[in-house]
Every structure is written in C-alpha cells, then in structure tokens.
Amino acid sequence: MNWIKRWKQAFIFLLVGIHFLILSGCWDRTELNDLALVTGIGIDQKGKYVMLTGQLVVPKQLGAGTAMSGSNIGGGGATIVLSGTGRTIADAIANLQEKLPRRIFWGHVKAIVFGEKAAKAGIRQHLDFLSRQPQTRLRSNVLIASGTAKSVLELLPPIEQSSAEVLRELSKSQILLNVTLKDALQMLSSDTGAAAFPMVKRLPLEKGKKELETIAFIQRTAIFKKDKMIGSIDDKLTRGVLWIRNEIKQANITVSIKGTKGKITATIIRAHAELIPKYEKGKWKMIVNITSEDDILLNGTNLSLYNEKHLHMLEKELAHTATARVKAALQKVQKEMNADIFGFADEFHRAYPKEWNRVKDRWDDIFPTVEVVVKTKAYVRRPGMNAAPQGFPEQEVKK
Amino acid sequence: MRFFKKNSAQNLHIEHQHEQLHVLSFDLKQNMQVLQNVYDNCMDVVFHSFQIGGTTNAALIYIDGFVNIEELDSVVLPSLMKHPFSNISIDIDRLLEQTLTVSKTKKIQTIAECIEHISSGSAVLLIDSQNKAFALGISKWEKRSIEEPTGESTIRGPREGFTESLGTNLSLLRRKIKSPQLKMKTMKIGTYTQTEVAISYIEEIASPTLLEEVEARLHRINIDGILETSYIEELIEDNPYSPFPQVLNTERPDVVAANLLEGRVAILQDGTPFVIIVPVSFYSLLQSSEDYYHRSLIGTAIRWLRYLFLFISLLLPSLYVAILTFHQEMVPTSLLFTMSASRELIPFPALVEALMMEIVFEALREAGVRLPKQAGAAVSIVGALVIGQAAVQAGIVSAPMIMVVALTGIASFTIPRYAAGIALRMLRFPMIFLAGSLGLLGIMLGILLILTHMATLRSFGVPYLSPIAPMQGREMKDVLIRVPLWKRNTRPRLTGTKNITRQSPEQKPNPLDGDDKMEKGGGA
Amino acid sequence: MEKGKISAVQMGIIMHPAITATAILLVPAITAHDAKQDMWISPFWASLVGFLTVYIAVQLHNRYPQKTVIEYSEQIVGKFLGKIVSFIFLFFYLHVTGIIVREYGEFIVGNFFVRTPLIFVMGSMIFVCAFAVRGGVEIIGRLSELIVPIVMTIILFLLFC
Incomplete structure (x- = not known):
C-alpha cells in the first residue's frame, strides 16, 4: 500500500500549501497601497507635549508611472505634512496614526528634524525611540531647525520632490556638517558628551512664488552639550x-x-x-x-x-x-x-x-x-x- | 550479450501471439501461408511470387514504401529470373555470391526473423524447397534531409542536426568520431513499435559501470511502444518526481560527440532527432555548445550571464512580490515613490497581480509554440499590446509588474536547455506563493528547499550539483569558468576515473617558441 | 546508522554555519558589553578553547578509531557513567540546536516580521531542515558546500564595504 502513503503525503503537502496561502492575509504583509510613506520627521516641543510632524508622500500627486495621472507632473504638492501630539514621541505617532487612513511607514525617512525648542529640551529620548524602532534607518540625516521643525518640513521645494530630500542632498554635499542618526548616537555616547548638528533655516521667499515654495538650507551648526542644545555657531x-x-x-x-x-x-x-x-x-x-x-x-x-x-x-x-x-x-x-x-x-x-x-x-x-x-x-x-x-x-x- | 537475450524474449512474445511462428519449412507454400496469416489485413505488405531461372518457385515479401522498388525491379528481379542454373537448391550460396547484386544480404532461419526484417524494411526472399530465407537490405523510405536544428541554433558551429532516421544519425555521429572505439550497440524496445535504440559510447573513455547501468535500465523497459526519447528518459531517470531533467537531450551531433569524449553515454532512437545523454549535472544543462566555440573569456562571461539570469528567471517575480509587500524599505526611495504611484489605482494585491501576469505570460508562450507560424505572430502582437499597454492603461496591473514579467520571460529563455528552463519557470510559481506569504524569508526557505532537492538528485550515480557540491576543485574549470582548450587536460570525473587524461599538457600557444626556431634556423 | 560518507572538507564546512549564527547575532553584544573597544581580541582567546576541543576530539578518535563518541565514552568511564555522558552529549546537541533555532527566530521576528508568531518562523525553518536531514548527511554536506561560500562572501562583502 505504498501508493496510499504517497498520496497521503502529497495531500498533507497540499494542505500545508493551502494554509500558507490562507494565512498569508495577516501578520506582516502590507500592500504598498496601504502604506503612508514618510520621508521626513519633525519633532517639536509644545509645552509639556511633543509634537511629531510627518512629511507624507502623496502617490497620486507624484505623477510618474501610470499614464492616467499624467496631468499632475511637477514638483509641487507631492508631499503633505500631518502632526500628532503626545507626551512622548511614540504617543505622538499613535496620535498621528489616528488621523491617517494608511499605516505609517518609516523605512524611507531621509531627514529627522528637531525644532529648536525640542533641541533645547533634550533629544535623548527621541533618539532612543528612533534607534530602537526597526523601521527607521540609521543613515537618515539629523538636523536642527531654527524655529519649528514643522515649518521646515511643510515647505514644497521647487526642485526636489520633498523638502526632506532637499535636506538630505544638502547634508550630503558636505559643505557644512553632515550628521546621520548613527553619527548622532555615537557623538552623544562618546566620552566628549557634546555633539554638533547642522542647523537649517528657511530661505526667504522669492517674489512671485507661492507661499511655501522655497527650501530650508543648512546655515549654522547647533552645539549640544549632553543632549541639550546650548547654542549655535555660524x-x-x-x-x-x-x-x-x-x-x-x-x-x-x-x-x-x-x-x-x-x-x-x-x-x-x-x-x-x-x-x-x-x-x-x-x-x-x-x-x-x-x-x-x-x-x-x-x-x-x-x-x-x-x-x-x-x-x-x-x-x-x-x-x-x-x-x-x-x-x-x-x-x-x-x-x-x-x-x-x-x-x-x-x-x-x-x-x-x-x-x-x-x-x-x-x-x-x-x-x-x-x-x-x-x-x-x-x-x-x-x-x-x-x-x-x-x-x-x-x-x-x-x- | 544481454540484448540478444532480450530480443529473443521479445520475439518469443510475438511468437506467443501468432502461434505458428517456428523455423521455416522446406515448403514455400506453407511458409507463405504462415506469413500471409501474420500479415492478415496488412495491405501494405506485398507478396510477390516469381520463378528463379524460370524453374524454381520463389517469393519476395516486402512492405510497400519501405523498399527501394526501383532497385528491386532493375537489379534483384532480373538477376534472379534470368538465372541460368536449373537446380539452385544445391547452389544456394553461389546464388548469393555470384548472381544477386545486393551487398547487404542476410541468411535467416525463422519466421520471426522474417517478420523482423520485413518490418525493418528489408525484402525477404523465400525460395521453394529451402528452409532458409534471405533478407535483402534494400530498404529506402522517405526521410527528412539534414537540416539545421531549430531548437538549438548557434551563431558559430556546425549547422547539421539529427533527423528521424537512426541510420543517418549514427552516420552523422561516426563522421564526428571516426575511431573504431566509438561503439554503437542496438536493441529493440517496444512490443509493438519495435523501435530500434542505439547506445553509443567510446570504449576507452566511458566507464564500464556507467555503461552497465545504462544497459540494465534500458533492458528493464517493457512497454508497448516508444515514440520519442522522452519515453526512454522517463523510464530510466533516477528521480521521476523531480521537476528537473536528469538527462540532456539534444539534436546536435557536435554536442553528442563532445559529451561522448567526456565519457558520457548517448542513447539514440529511431524516429526522433532527439538524442539523450547521461549522466548530466545541473551545470551541464546550463551550458551551450557555443560556449566552446567562442573565445574562452567570452565563453566564461556568457556563462556567468546565464547564471545571473537563471536566478532572475526563478526569483524576480517573487522578489518583486516580497519586497513590495514585506520589505518596502529595501527599494531605493524614489523608485518606491514611482512604484507606489503606479500601484495606486491597482485593485489587486501584488501577489495576485504577479500570479496573474505570470500565468498569462506562460499561456502566451504556450500559444506561441503550438500555433502555426502565421498565427503565432498575431498572438505575439496581441500579447504585447494587451499585456504591455492595455492592461496598464485599464488599471489592472502596474507598469513595473510588466517589466518584471518581461524580464523573467527573457531570462528563462537564456537557459540553453529548454527542459531546464521550463523547470525553473514552473518553480517560480510556488516561489511567488512563498514570497507572498513570508516575504524574503519565504524566498530563502524556497531556495533552500529547491537546493536540498537538487542536492539529493543523482543522474546515473553522478550527484546533480557536482562538481560544486560535492566539491571537486579541478572539475570547476568547466563550471565557474570556461577554461581555454589548451588547459582542459583532464576529463570530468563522472562515475569513474577511467582514462582521465584528455590531451598532452602545455599546449598553450606560444609564438616565441616559433620565433626562436626561426631565428636559429636563420642563423644556421 | 546512516551509511553516508562525507569528506573532511565537507565536515569542516558543515561545522561552520553551526556557529556562524551565534557568532554574528548573539556573541558581539555580550562581548562588547564587557570588553568594549577591546572586543576584537576576544575571538583569539576564545579560539584557544576551540583548538583544545578539536585536539581532544582528534586524540580520542586516534585512540578509538571507527567508533562514535557514545561507544567509546562507555569504554572509557564504564557502562553506567558512559550512558550518562552520552545522554549529556545528546542533550547538548538538542540544546544547542534549540538555541540556534531560537536565535534565528528571535532575529527574524525582532527585526522584520514583528507580528508573525515565533513558532511559525521557527517551524518553517525546522521543516526545511527536516527536509535536508531526510536526504542524509551527504546531502547536508553538499548543501553546506553550496551555501557556506556564498554566505561567507556576503559577510566579507559587508565587512569591507
């Protein structure tokens, strides 16, 4: 009765295979259509609360790809910003997620921007979250905004797709400081107890441009002692x-x-x-x-x-x-x-x-x-x- | 010697069916009667009665269309009918030697032999009061001329391919390897088809254990008929459940000759241009004869290109699904944005999308192969238009998916052996499922399962993944690279190490040697 | 007892992946905790233990050729103690295999498949392993020869790039 055994084996295999299929609906599978791609994170301090701003890509507006949405080609409007508040950055994210129909995806964060107030209040706990979370990249750039982080991220740059991309490219050019998340963690945990971050400022609007159609550029360097900003140099x-x-x-x-x-x-x-x-x-x-x-x-x-x-x-x-x-x-x-x-x-x-x-x-x-x-x-x-x-x-x- | 036993065993089988098949009797009428009974309702068998020299009754039995009628009419019949002797019964051998101007004659004793020779295209001469017959080898039947093998075309290399005729194929092979060491043993397989099968090898190179194994496996076959070497392939391979081909099939004489020189054994069959070669390793299925006809550097580069595309043909759709649904962080950011923009309006999950498109592609490929050439072009146009553009514009699939499918299709056609290519193409469907349920982890598990299976496989005692696993350092010269001919000094170790030396070493061309000689010659 | 034969090279290659997982995923965190920037020295010290183990194994093999650990441990320390030693040996392998599978599962679940049940990840791996084991030790040897060079190349590539 060897063949009965063989068929039994084949049947079990088939059963296992089918279960693979059925079970594939849950757990860690997410379609691209259900993701909100975040390109930049802004962290601001609002009194006792942390405000987290995410710069989200709007795929519909990106224009590339399908022949149907050909009308929308152009840099402006490819990203939007949304904010959430909470006592910690994790709370703020949960709050932000409530307002979003899609699941936030941190895998493509290019720039992490701290508002000046948040920087002065201390960034250690935020960095801990960012390094602990498996999705965020240690290679994303860390910057300090003069003013709020949101004001930097909400810009719609005329050249690049997003203002986070602008910040990353500017950092990469290495005319001034280029600090990634990994560098930041290393600096703060070294013997020196001090750190330096590039500091960005909004470029004043040119005449005839719509509001927000400008970029933020790296202008100064923020000096940190322990995890708190103590000043800046030009x-x-x-x-x-x-x-x-x-x-x-x-x-x-x-x-x-x-x-x-x-x-x-x-x-x-x-x-x-x-x-x-x-x-x-x-x-x-x-x-x-x-x-x-x-x-x-x-x-x-x-x-x-x-x-x-x-x-x-x-x-x-x-x-x-x-x-x-x-x-x-x-x-x-x-x-x-x-x-x-x-x-x-x-x-x-x-x-x-x-x-x-x-x-x-x-x-x-x-x-x-x-x-x-x-x-x-x-x-x-x-x-x-x-x-x-x-x-x-x-x-x-x-x- | 074993075949003959087998042959007679098969003949016995026939004898069993037609009970009166014994030795020929002295009575021509009785012999005729027996044969007529055997060939009852066979209108293509001709029984031609005549008299030798006007006195002795005789008959020629042959199958119409199998025998060269012109030769029969102009050579055989006149020389027999005008025979001067009155009493040939004494001089039967002289009749053959002096009168019959046919070179390929054979004396036969039994009815069974008669049938065998008639079936294989000889005309059988029966003479009254003789208990033997003569098979006159004047067979001639319609056959295709030698053409370029369409399934394995090359840019450089011989353009001839095997045909459906075993005799032609053996002669093609003999033209490549002229040494008498090239042996061809024949046997018949198939109770009804009685198909002639030849085992070809080079005596001094092929290992005897391998040969024994091949013969033993062929003898084990007891089937009503074989129509293609694939029948033999299925009946002799090591693992019948595996998707991977465990023999190499080719219609190129140069490929067969090259493999024989490496100590392999070829099995040829009458009625099909495809010859199977055993044993093979997986890597030999990825090699084309052209690798050896190009320069070694280029041959190596092409080989690596093929290895790369092997992985693409197996993995690309599943990688696409896995990365798009599990590991979005792995795609370069701007590419991901483009992808998400193009996927924005697609209603299906990536898994379904990939499966759908891959199945459509396979259907198109199948339709293109089966259809007559004129309609084939129409199918490819429809395929290109429907799948390429309309599907994207209709918002059913995304543009990157089309790219993936197209690339996979091209990749699978870079594998020179169709059987290996189709195995990988079919395996990519379970891989897509695995990718859709477990992401890259699933792909890794799938690859491990496939590799494990391949490591278990053997082809006639040779591990399928050799010489890489198990590792045989020296043999890798023909897998990872294509060594220059002057360095290929040893044959691959298959099942034995018989006659391992291929050529004399140090044949690297060196023009300086010649210069020296010339200078010396000039000095003297 | 299985009849498969593997070469010495295959044996060496099989042993490699058994410790690679631990050495890459788990050990650095532990050694870094204590040794800090002098961590790079620790493998040199650790390898001494490894050499000693190999030396003992080779010497035992020379003294009791053609015998398994279980067979000669009974000869050396007597029947009862030998049984205990062999039990410890078998248990050790079970234990180590468990650790490796768990390490693997934790790594996958901790980093990529956060919501996937651990048992599923580990189970699928064990299924693949069982498939390979069913083929016998020769198959495992061949697989290692095939996979380990690739894995090593990738690790070296990551190290130097």
Missing part, C-alpha cells in the same frame, strides 16, 4: 570646526597677499587633520596638524604663480588663514561654549587611559583649559590651467 566657524574634525571636504579660501592688490581664491582638494594628544606635568595639550592641498580657482593679483617664491608666499598665506579660522572656532566653542565637539576627549582617553580615568568626571572643567596648538600646512600642487594671471598686459605681471 557657517564660518563651522568650517573651522570641520577642519579639526577632519571632515572638511569642500571649502574655498580667499587670501590677499601683502604688497599686491587683489585677491586669490583657492579651493581644497584634499585636507587632513591629525590630533596628537599630549599630557605633560598635569597639563593637557592637543596638537592639531592640518595639511591641505589646494588648487587655485581665481587669481586677482598680478603675481605670476609660475614663480615658486610667489607660490610659497601663497601657501603660507593659505595656511595662515586656515589657522585663523580654526582658532576662531576653538575660541568660540572651546572657551565660550565649553563643548568638546572636536572629539578631544576620545583622543586623550585612547592615548592616556590611566590619566584620563582620573579626570573623566571633571572633563568639563578641564576642556576649556586644554592648550591647543594648531599647525597648518598648505600645498598648492598646480596653479591651474594658467600660469600667469589673466587680463594683465605682459609687462605688469610680476614674474
């Missing part, structure tokens, strides 16, 4: 900070050289910063070695850069300018704000673990007193396509 100082953090990717330096009129602008090709901690006789000292390679973008002087002497003068001037920027940043952040966003604490910990352990509780007192020596070297590898400055008669060029 873009120039931020670049100084970036030099020390070895994060500078794109920057122009404009210098003028003594004895000549006009200015020279150089752009950084490569820059490298090295922190060398020193502990001598109870004194903490940090040597910051910065080397940069620059290309000449513009030469407004009459100096021929073909001449090595002129080139050395220029290199010296560039190094000097960079040092000045770094020092300015140190003055503000180290001395005035007392926030170790440069990662000095980690360097000391690594190099002098024993000494560090003695002072780690008093680091706040010690940090402003750390002596920082900035050594900058700049190299101009090539003067660009033109050796001589352009637009001068031959005889006026200083060879």
Whole structure:
C-alpha cells in the first residue's frame, strides 16, 4: 500500500500549501497601497507635549508611472505634512496614526528634524525611540531647525520632490556638517558628551512664488552639550570646526597677499587633520596638524604663480588663514561654549587611559583649559590651467 | 550479450501471439501461408511470387514504401529470373555470391526473423524447397534531409542536426568520431513499435559501470511502444518526481560527440532527432555548445550571464512580490515613490497581480509554440499590446509588474536547455506563493528547499550539483569558468576515473617558441 | 546508522554555519558589553578553547578509531557513567540546536516580521531542515558546500564595504 502513503503525503503537502496561502492575509504583509510613506520627521516641543510632524508622500500627486495621472507632473504638492501630539514621541505617532487612513511607514525617512525648542529640551529620548524602532534607518540625516521643525518640513521645494530630500542632498554635499542618526548616537555616547548638528533655516521667499515654495538650507551648526542644545555657531566657524574634525571636504579660501592688490581664491582638494594628544606635568595639550592641498580657482593679483617664491608666499598665506579660522572656532566653542565637539576627549582617553580615568568626571572643567596648538600646512600642487594671471598686459605681471 | 537475450524474449512474445511462428519449412507454400496469416489485413505488405531461372518457385515479401522498388525491379528481379542454373537448391550460396547484386544480404532461419526484417524494411526472399530465407537490405523510405536544428541554433558551429532516421544519425555521429572505439550497440524496445535504440559510447573513455547501468535500465523497459526519447528518459531517470531533467537531450551531433569524449553515454532512437545523454549535472544543462566555440573569456562571461539570469528567471517575480509587500524599505526611495504611484489605482494585491501576469505570460508562450507560424505572430502582437499597454492603461496591473514579467520571460529563455528552463519557470510559481506569504524569508526557505532537492538528485550515480557540491576543485574549470582548450587536460570525473587524461599538457600557444626556431634556423 | 560518507572538507564546512549564527547575532553584544573597544581580541582567546576541543576530539578518535563518541565514552568511564555522558552529549546537541533555532527566530521576528508568531518562523525553518536531514548527511554536506561560500562572501562583502 505504498501508493496510499504517497498520496497521503502529497495531500498533507497540499494542505500545508493551502494554509500558507490562507494565512498569508495577516501578520506582516502590507500592500504598498496601504502604506503612508514618510520621508521626513519633525519633532517639536509644545509645552509639556511633543509634537511629531510627518512629511507624507502623496502617490497620486507624484505623477510618474501610470499614464492616467499624467496631468499632475511637477514638483509641487507631492508631499503633505500631518502632526500628532503626545507626551512622548511614540504617543505622538499613535496620535498621528489616528488621523491617517494608511499605516505609517518609516523605512524611507531621509531627514529627522528637531525644532529648536525640542533641541533645547533634550533629544535623548527621541533618539532612543528612533534607534530602537526597526523601521527607521540609521543613515537618515539629523538636523536642527531654527524655529519649528514643522515649518521646515511643510515647505514644497521647487526642485526636489520633498523638502526632506532637499535636506538630505544638502547634508550630503558636505559643505557644512553632515550628521546621520548613527553619527548622532555615537557623538552623544562618546566620552566628549557634546555633539554638533547642522542647523537649517528657511530661505526667504522669492517674489512671485507661492507661499511655501522655497527650501530650508543648512546655515549654522547647533552645539549640544549632553543632549541639550546650548547654542549655535555660524557657517564660518563651522568650517573651522570641520577642519579639526577632519571632515572638511569642500571649502574655498580667499587670501590677499601683502604688497599686491587683489585677491586669490583657492579651493581644497584634499585636507587632513591629525590630533596628537599630549599630557605633560598635569597639563593637557592637543596638537592639531592640518595639511591641505589646494588648487587655485581665481587669481586677482598680478603675481605670476609660475614663480615658486610667489607660490610659497601663497601657501603660507593659505595656511595662515586656515589657522585663523580654526582658532576662531576653538575660541568660540572651546572657551565660550565649553563643548568638546572636536572629539578631544576620545583622543586623550585612547592615548592616556590611566590619566584620563582620573579626570573623566571633571572633563568639563578641564576642556576649556586644554592648550591647543594648531599647525597648518598648505600645498598648492598646480596653479591651474594658467600660469600667469589673466587680463594683465605682459609687462605688469610680476614674474 | 544481454540484448540478444532480450530480443529473443521479445520475439518469443510475438511468437506467443501468432502461434505458428517456428523455423521455416522446406515448403514455400506453407511458409507463405504462415506469413500471409501474420500479415492478415496488412495491405501494405506485398507478396510477390516469381520463378528463379524460370524453374524454381520463389517469393519476395516486402512492405510497400519501405523498399527501394526501383532497385528491386532493375537489379534483384532480373538477376534472379534470368538465372541460368536449373537446380539452385544445391547452389544456394553461389546464388548469393555470384548472381544477386545486393551487398547487404542476410541468411535467416525463422519466421520471426522474417517478420523482423520485413518490418525493418528489408525484402525477404523465400525460395521453394529451402528452409532458409534471405533478407535483402534494400530498404529506402522517405526521410527528412539534414537540416539545421531549430531548437538549438548557434551563431558559430556546425549547422547539421539529427533527423528521424537512426541510420543517418549514427552516420552523422561516426563522421564526428571516426575511431573504431566509438561503439554503437542496438536493441529493440517496444512490443509493438519495435523501435530500434542505439547506445553509443567510446570504449576507452566511458566507464564500464556507467555503461552497465545504462544497459540494465534500458533492458528493464517493457512497454508497448516508444515514440520519442522522452519515453526512454522517463523510464530510466533516477528521480521521476523531480521537476528537473536528469538527462540532456539534444539534436546536435557536435554536442553528442563532445559529451561522448567526456565519457558520457548517448542513447539514440529511431524516429526522433532527439538524442539523450547521461549522466548530466545541473551545470551541464546550463551550458551551450557555443560556449566552446567562442573565445574562452567570452565563453566564461556568457556563462556567468546565464547564471545571473537563471536566478532572475526563478526569483524576480517573487522578489518583486516580497519586497513590495514585506520589505518596502529595501527599494531605493524614489523608485518606491514611482512604484507606489503606479500601484495606486491597482485593485489587486501584488501577489495576485504577479500570479496573474505570470500565468498569462506562460499561456502566451504556450500559444506561441503550438500555433502555426502565421498565427503565432498575431498572438505575439496581441500579447504585447494587451499585456504591455492595455492592461496598464485599464488599471489592472502596474507598469513595473510588466517589466518584471518581461524580464523573467527573457531570462528563462537564456537557459540553453529548454527542459531546464521550463523547470525553473514552473518553480517560480510556488516561489511567488512563498514570497507572498513570508516575504524574503519565504524566498530563502524556497531556495533552500529547491537546493536540498537538487542536492539529493543523482543522474546515473553522478550527484546533480557536482562538481560544486560535492566539491571537486579541478572539475570547476568547466563550471565557474570556461577554461581555454589548451588547459582542459583532464576529463570530468563522472562515475569513474577511467582514462582521465584528455590531451598532452602545455599546449598553450606560444609564438616565441616559433620565433626562436626561426631565428636559429636563420642563423644556421 | 546512516551509511553516508562525507569528506573532511565537507565536515569542516558543515561545522561552520553551526556557529556562524551565534557568532554574528548573539556573541558581539555580550562581548562588547564587557570588553568594549577591546572586543576584537576576544575571538583569539576564545579560539584557544576551540583548538583544545578539536585536539581532544582528534586524540580520542586516534585512540578509538571507527567508533562514535557514545561507544567509546562507555569504554572509557564504564557502562553506567558512559550512558550518562552520552545522554549529556545528546542533550547538548538538542540544546544547542534549540538555541540556534531560537536565535534565528528571535532575529527574524525582532527585526522584520514583528507580528508573525515565533513558532511559525521557527517551524518553517525546522521543516526545511527536516527536509535536508531526510536526504542524509551527504546531502547536508553538499548543501553546506553550496551555501557556506556564498554566505561567507556576503559577510566579507559587508565587512569591507
């Protein structure tokens, strides 16, 4: 009766298969049509309550794909914002979900924006939620809004599909700070106890544009102590900070050289910063070695850069300018704000673990007193396509 | 030797049905009577009575259309009828040697043999007062000329394909491998069809255990008839429930020759151009003869392309379903937005959508194969229009789904062996179900199940996934890459390691050697 | 007793995935908790134990060739104690397999299929495993040879990219 056994087996298999099908209706299956795709989250503090703003994509308005909705092509109106409030961010989400016919999907969050008030009140509990939730990406960018987060997210940018996308692209360009959720968590849990986030501001409306048709851009850097914002620095100082953090990717330096009129602008090709901690006789000292390679973008002087002497003068001037920027940043952040966003604490910990352990509780007192020596070297590898400055008669060029 | 036993056993079977099939008697009339009884109601059998030399009664029995009538009329009959001897009964052998100008003659003793030869296209000569007959091999029947195999066309390579005639096929094979080491054993299978089947191998290369196994399995077949080698395939394969083909079928003589040179055994059958080759591994089903005719680098690249598309043909629809319903975070953001926009008005879940479109695609493919060529074009136009555009515009399926189906279809056609391709195409339906119920986890489980099944399979003792699992490092030269010919020094180990060396090593072409010689020659 | 034969390479490859799951999913969290930034050293110390285990196993095999652990443990420590040792062995394998299946289930449910019942995820995996086991040890060997290189490639790819 072998065949009966075989048929029995086949029947059981079939039964299992059918159950697979029937059961597939529940559990973790969600059709794309039932999801509300969130591209950006905004977190604001409203008195004792947290207000969570989600920037949702409206697929109907996206226009691409079906031939039927061809009329709606265009950037504007592809996203809407909805807010929910609650005592914690999780409560706020539940509140937001009540107002939405579709299930919120966090898997594509590009930007997490904290309103200024929320940042000042502390962001630790929010970050905990965001890192604990399996859907959110650790690679989404974290930004601070000057004003409310909602005001940033509700913008309908003329170029990108959503304002969250704009924020992400701006962060990625790395002209100023680029902080992802992972970076944020690492910064806040490191020895330094300080963090820096890019800060965004709404670009003023141009004439003739509808309201909201603008973008927010990264303008300043918010400085955090523990998980609370204590202040902000402007873009120039931020670049100084970036030099020390070895994060500078794109920057122009404009210098003028003594004895000549006009200015020279150089752009950084490569820059490298090295922190060398020193502990001598109870004194903490940090040597910051910065080397940069620059290309000449513009030469407004009459100096021929073909001449090595002129080139050395220029290199010296560039190094000097960079040092000045770094020092300015140190003055503000180290001395005035007392926030170790440069990662000095980690360097000391690594190099002098024993000494560090003695002072780690008093680091706040010690940090402003750390002596920082900035050594900058700049190299101009090539003067660009033109050796001589352009637009001068031959005889006026200083060879 | 075993076949002959088997043959006679089959003949006995026939004897059983027609009880008076014994040895031929001396009486021509009686012999004729017996044969006429056997061929009762067979209007295509011709009984032609005549006299040899005007004295001795004789008869020619043949099947009309099987025998070259012209030769019979112009050569055989005149030479016999004008025979000068009066008493041929003594000189029967001389009759054959001197008079009959037919090269392929055979003396036969029994009625059963008579029937066998008549059936296979010989004319049987019965002579009065002789207890033997002569089979004159002047068979000739309508056959197709040698054409390019349409199922396995190549850009470079021989253009000839097997035909329905076993004799032609064997001669095609012999033209490729001229050594007498190429053996062809024949046997008959099928009680009624009496189909001739040939086992072909190269004596010095094929392992004897493999050959024994093939013969044993063929002898085990006892069936009323076989019409195609697929009948044999089904009756000798290792795992009859598996969706995967466990033999290789081809209609190209060069493919058969190449496989024989690797120590495999080919089974040819009269009446079909398809030859089956055993044993095979899964990877050999993914290889085309053209891989070897192109440069080795390009052959390797094409092979990898095929491996990639193998996965696409099996997994793409299920991946689409899984990602769209379970793992939306895996799609690049802007693509997801586009997808969600195109899916916005679709009433069905992704699972249903995928199943629907895949089934429609399979139906279209099937219709295209079955229909006559003229209607086939119409079907493909309708298919392209209906599925491609109208379905999207009508809001029944989304545009990305069309892409997925089309890509899957193309992918499945990149697999050179149709049987392997269709196995994977059918397996993608359970995969879609698994993806729809468990997402990527389901796909992973499905892949594991398929792999486990494939690892269990064997084809004539050779593990189906060899040489990768079990791993045989050296054999992978023909799986992961296509090594240059000058490096392919050993044959694959199938069931044995008989005669493993293929060629002399170090045949890498090196022009410098020649230069040296030329220089030396010039110096001297 | 099953008659399947596997090669030494297959044996090695089979053992690999048995610990990979634990080593990737579970161990880092534990070692990181205690070792912090010196975590990378811990595998070196841990491997000493592994080498010792392999050494003992090889020596035992040399002394009692062609015998299973259960057979020679009875010879070494006597019938009664040997039975206990073999019981512990069998129980250990049951235990370890349980742990691995649970790790796998927790990982899947914790990260992707939040609402799917754990038993379903684990059950489906056990079903696949049972299917492979039914084929015998040779099949498991072949499967490992097929899958482990792919998994290793993916892990290395993730590590270095």
